[in-house]
Amino acid sequence: MKKILFIILLISITISISAQKQVRKAVRTGNRAYNEQRYGAAEAEYNKALKENAGSKEASFNLANTYYKQQKWDEALKEYQHYLTLENEDETKMSAAWSNMGNTFLKKKANEKAQQPMMQGGQPQQGGQQADNLKMSMDAYKNALRLNPKDEETRYNLAVVQKMIKDKEDQDKDQNKDQNKDQKQDQKDQNKDQNKDQDKDPKQDKQDQKQDQNQMSQDNIQQILQAIEQDEKDTQERVKQAKAQERKQKNENNKRQNKDW
Structure with missing residues (x-):
């Protein structure tokens, strides 16, 4: 009986070691594909690793980054959340x-902005998701x-x-004030003849200001995203340089070992 239990335990350990090797191999292959910007291939390898071991922290974190690179935002968020349940x-x-x-x-x-449904006049519909x-x-x-x-x-x-966020809150407050002012102005305008040659409509000025604020917010986002992308490029370049240095060191070691004294 003890012999049978020992054999079962030995088989279980062997299977576990084999599975760990497959996970490490899949992660390494995924890392190479990721560094080569083959994100689809990297995604497949990380998923393979997680299929063998759902608790692999490295596979989970790297898979989330791969989703991010492929602009799969919801999948990336879900996987980052999964990673945070593993890493504590x-x-x-x-x-x-x-x-x-x-x-x-x-x-x-x-x-x-590109995904929002459009209202009449080509203006994007504002919603809570933003x-x-x-x-x-x-x-x-x-x-x-x-x-x-x-x-x-x-x-x-x-x-x-x-x-x-603060700018948007201020903009919403101003918009509510402007709506009230516009209503009063409309009532006054109904009792007056409109002069076609008058100066630019103040409503148009307010609309232009809102568009400028929206553009400023969009520019702020682009600045952050550009900084993030530049940091990612710098990281990839450091990885390449480190690998090149490692290969050079290995070649020098091999030459010293094979040198005919």
């Missing part, structure tokens, strides 16, 4: 996940900074998003 020890890595979630919400915000994505981006950045207060890039992004 390394605060720096947890902070990075929250920061990436903030970037993802910001990306969703930047793409809302403000929600900004707020969720802000909350994610705050969570990241609680875990890693030294992350200055996240701190900068948070400050910009907070200003955008």
